[in-house]
Amino acid sequence: MRLSGFILLLFFIFSCESDKRPQKPDDLISQEEMVNLLLDIQILNSAKSVNKKLLENQGLNPEAYIFKKHNIDSLRFAQSNAYYAYDAEKYEDILDRVQDRLDSLENHYNEVYQQEEIENKRKRDSLNDLKTKMRDSLDRTNNIPLNPEGKKTSRPKTSP
Numbered sequence: 001m002r003l004s005g006f007i008l009l010l011f012f013i014f015s016c017e018s019d020k021r022p023q024k025p026d027d028l029i030s031q032e033e034m035v036n037l038l039l040d041i042q043i044l045n046s047a048k049s050v051n052k053k054l055l056e057n058q059g060l061n062p063e064a065y066i067f068k069k070h071n072i073d074s075l076r077f078a079q080s081n082a083y084y085a086y087d088a089e090k091y092e093d094i095l096d097r098v099q100d101r102l103d104s105l106e107n108h109y110n111e112v113y114q115q116e117e118i119e120n121k122r123k124r125d126s127l128n129d130l131k132t133k134m135r136d137s138l139d140r141t142n143n144i145p146l147n148p149e150g151k152k153t154s155r156p157k158t159s160p
Contacts, residue, residue: 022082029072029080031090035097037077040066042102 029037044062048055055062067074084091 022079022086024083025076025079027076028083029076031084031094033070034080034084034094035101037066037070037072038094038098039101040069042098043105 041063044066048062063074067077084094
């Protein structure tokens, strides 16, 4: 009786184990590929929130596009994501790398935008300078001296 109670207690302890760690998938996506995949998902989700109608009108399915681009299926992604998400430190490392890459891309595109703005300003300034020079040259024709009758002369009179 005592032995059966002990076995029952052991069975109860092991059956109540809450550690439901997902099994490592046979075709686990590498951490680097997960970073690339999650980065693309984040970028596409941002684009989807900005131009949802444009994507819908083009008939684009962002998730299908990402899976096709990375040559994976949704099941493989779900299993790999669940496996990495169970280990909080590993998943946090992956998400930190995604965030670093997003920050890097943001900085790069901000620099590109600033360079374009500088170039556009330079073009606008040069056009404004050209317009000013043209206006100044047109204004000079109004400064031709008048003859005694009040009419413009073609050239000023010089004394002999």
